[in-house]
Amino acid sequence: MDSVSAILRAVTSGQLDATLAALYGGDRITAQQERYRSLLARMEEWGGDRDCLLVTTPGRTELGGNHTDHNHGVVLAAGVDFDILAAAAPTGSGVIRVRSRGFSEIVEVAVGDLEYRAEEENTTTALVRGVAAGFKARGWDVGGFDAWVDGEVPLGVGLSSSAAFEVCMGQVLNRLYNDGRRTPVELAVVGREAENTYFGKPCGLMDQLACAAQGILSIDFGSPDAPLVTPVDFDFAATGYQLVVVDTGGSHADLTPEYAAIPAEMEKAARVLGQDKARGLTMGQVLDNAARIRREAGDRPLLRLIHFIEESDRALAQAEALRRGDMAGYLDLVRQSGDSCWRLNQNCISTKDYLDQPIPVALVLTRRFLKDDGAWRIQGGGFAGTIQAYVPVDRVAGYAGFMETVFGSGSVLPLRIRKPGIDVIRPGGGA
Secondary structure, X not given: OEEHHHHHHHHHHOOOHHHHHHHHXXXXXXXXXXXXXXXXXXXXXXXXXXXXXXXXXXXXXXXEOOOOHHHOOEEEEEEEEEEEEEEEEEOOOOEEEEEEOOOOOOEEEEOOOOOOOHHHOOOHHHHHHHHHHHHHHOOOOOOOEEEEEEEOOOOOOOOOHHHHHHHHHHHHHHHHHOOOOOOHHHHHHHHXXXXXXXXXXXXXXXXXXXXXXXXXXXXXXXXXXXXXXXXOOOOHHHOOEEEEEEEOOOOOOOOHHHHHHHHHHHHHHHHHOOOOOOOOOOHHHHHHOHHHHHHHOOHHHHHHHHHHHHHHHHHHHHHHHHHHOOHHHHHHHHHHHHHHHHHHHOXXXXXXXXXXXXXXXXXXXXXXXXXXXXXXXXXXXXXXXXXXXXXXXXXXXXXXXXXXXXXXXXXXXXXXXXXXXXXXXXXXXXX
């Protein structure tokens, strides 16, 4: 570890510029220098010029495989340039204390008291306690630390701010107390458990794994606690298309039952065919038994099961298209995914307020604007939040201007896929 002042000098002198460019792009170096200086200054003001660790964990975007991970399917995902940045210093107090930019509250969790607390559900404290509990349950070392956190992953736009935070806290414990031995998969599993059990939100492993492993990843969840992760080497920046997300302003509040119903209904339909999960079922089996599935599980579970099978296969095909450099084929698959989410998985419109349909509005407007040049699909869990679009570079400004007249200034967010390999930042500029 290095002292706060040493890291500050490295930022100010430009020693970290190459690292910042790799993480955020050359056009954002100055802004990130100021962000890093501000975070480190707050850390120094809190506890003096002590040794600390600087950890960065990206948010993630799902490129393919919408709602396939929880039924042991295949996902295509990637880390992005929006990240969680934490300066963390070990303490002998036995207490984890976390402060975050924009929040006055200090999260405090005693490492000797890591039992689940119902009253903490849906809070940052629950995530910190859950991650520490996951380490302790596995016999890994846990200790106290102070951390200042600066999160640039936008909240509520499907880029997994909570997963990035969980993995970041896990990485702090990993580096401070476990000599960095914990793997990305292990950190992801702990983060998922914290979110499921302590935070109270059902989710698969894709979010946390994409944040932990970074880069573009084809992830096969056939063995859910030991998924097969295959990096996909592809540079979207060289294609002439810009990946963006559009924040439609829809709220995720009270949508947990809608999210939970998707895996539950897929599993309900799969049980008609003798399986607990949808993985392994073929379209032939489903079509041969469609009447029985309708009768015993219902229509929507049948449609969602069909979505799972086709979407999981499509995620594999998307990865292969990128490996071949077939951007046209890839974009066609993205459009197919978006259509399946709308018609089959039915996670574009919330049944709680069916007159409020920002996701379909954004998808329709994007299709009308881009016509056949680009692609569009839902982003993340659905029902509210964001869509994803691939926009020709020379039309990004026009697209953003058009969409922002409907969804507000700043609603169109360009994404840059983050290359793997940097999770701890050191004064020498290395990771």
